[in-house]
Amino acid sequence: MKKRSLLKSVLAVGLAATILAGCGNNAKQEATDKTTIKVATSGTTNPYTTIGDDGENTGYDIDVLKAVLKKLPQYNLEFVTTDFASMFEGTLSGSYDIAVNNFSYSEKRSKSYLYSYPYDEISYVWVTKTGNDSINSFETAAGKTTVVSSGVSITLAEEKWNEENPDKQTNLTYSEQETPVTLQQIADGSVHYVIIDYAMFKAYQDVYNFDLQATDVSPEDTEMIAENNYAYYLFAYDHEQLRDEVNTVLKELKADGTLAALGEKWFGKDTSPDDTQFEKTLN
Incomplete structure (x- = not known):
């Protein structure tokens, strides 16, 4: 009887350990379920994209994108500071998911990249x-x-x-x-x-x-x-879903005043595009 009781105890402990280990694995999986979005930017076009005193990426374009990703909890945001040529090449090759540098629209560029809704009016x-x-x-x-x-x-x-x-x-x-x-x-x-x-x-x-x-x-x-006076985020053509998700939130940020507030913070005025610019993408 003692042997059987001991065996049952060992099996129970083993089973419990297995269950806990399984739970631990699931928790780890849930924690790593988010997709990391790599964002390429120069960090040299103040006040749009720059490096703060704390060494972190900041600027109007960066703050807008951070506000967007706060509403897309399925993603983590990772910034990569690089030169212009690498931004374009890396976005096309899939090394980066989004290129951020207050980019204006050009028909030539639109043949290679998807454009977001505009988030800034420039001069x-x-x-x-x-x-x-x-x-x-x-x-x-x-x-x-x-x-x-x-x-x-x-x-x-x-x-x-x-x-x-x-x-x-x-x-x-x-x-x-x-x-x-x-x-x-x-x-x-x-x-x-x-x-x-x-x-x-x-x-x-x-x-x-x-x-x-x-x-x-x-x-x-x-x-x-530029064919217009607006700034856009750039995506590779196979990132249409991500582009559309970003667009949905950009429209919300225009409606709730977030874009206006960030414009006031960085420029002292609201530089967000007119509401009509959030109805249809350029490509």
């Missing part, structure tokens, strides 16, 4: 040394030097201008240097101008106070840069 300026009023269009920039990054909409527009106007070309210097470096070069005269988003220019001027001025890019030249 462009010609930045020159204070007192230099001679550069205010692609035509008046002929023969002048600027610094550009490969693959971005502004660069594509300048490349197209040079191709179509061989006798009025601008001198493009390709670099992945950070924007403040370029602004300093304009201030000291080694570079003549740069086209950037006004919010970026203001953010850097508030910090560095370079001897620079900004002139609005005309509507005609703006159309060469």
Whole structure:
């Protein structure tokens, strides 16, 4: 009897251990059930995407995406800071799930990437040394030097201008240097101008106070840069479900005032697109 009782006790303990182990495995599985979304960003286009004092990714574009993912609990968010070329290539290859860098729309790019709903309305300026009023269009920039990054909409527009106007070309210097470096070069005269988003220019001027001025890019030249004045997240074509999930939440954030609040935080005003922009995707 004692042997049978001992055997029953051993079996009971073993069974309990097995059940607990199984529960432990299930708990671990539940904890790791979330899908990690890898987000590629430059971290150099303040105030849209930058690195905070704590070493974390931040900026308007980043904060909007973080707000989106809070409403999509099935996903974890992981940011990868990289250059522009790697952002595009990595998103296409599947290394990254979303590319974030205040990207505008272009028909050429839309053949390779899916676009989210827009989350920001942007404007462009010609930045020159204070007192230099001679550069205010692609035509008046002929023969002048600027610094550009490969693959971005502004660069594509300048490349197209040079191709179509061989006798009025601008001198493009390709670099992945950070924007403040370029602004300093304009201030000291080694570079003549740069086209950037006004919010970026203001953010850097508030910090560095370079001897620079900004002139609005005309509507005609703006159309060469982008087919509209909005910013979007980019996805590979096989990420349509993720894009649609992000879009659903972006529309909610527009409706509940989150986009407006984040605009106030980063720009001092609401820069969210009109409600009509959240009805239909571009592709």
